[in-house]
Amino acid sequence: MKSARARKAGREAGVEMSDLPKLKVTWWSLGCQEEETTYDFEQAKDIVFANGAWSLAFAEGEVINSYEELVQLAARDQYKDREVLNLTLLVPGVGGG
Numbered sequence: 001m002k003s004a005r006a007r008k009a010g011r012e013a014g015v016e017m018s019d020l021p022k023l024k025v026t027w028w029s030l031g032c033q034e035e036e037t038t039y040d041f042e043q044a045k046d047i048v049f050a051n052g053a054w055s056l057a058f059a060e061g062e063v064i065n066s067y068e069e070l071v072q073l074a075a076r077d078q079y080k081d082r083e084v085l086n087l088t089l090l091v092p093g094v095g096g097g
Helices: 004-013 041-048 067-075
Strands: 022-029 032-039 056-059 062-064 084-091
Touching (some): 022 041, 032 041, 041 067, 041 084, 056 067
Parallel strands (some): 022 084
Antiparallel strands (some): 022 032, 056 062, 056 084
């Protein structure tokens, strides 16, 4: 079931959520190797943006600050026919003294 937030973002971008591409999410963090997973657009919303601003998100080289911005980017003419968009997350390392 699609959330109200997802439906609203899709309407505002003029796109059906089912038409959005999959997201290939690459996780980068200090001390950890790169990890890559492909998600449906809806799944990525809960995984990427559910925990607040604890990571930096870049989609196709652009900084993404919210799920709504990600939907708007995916709806652009140059991306709307793609099967997969690249999303990179930089997860800051938590250091100890």
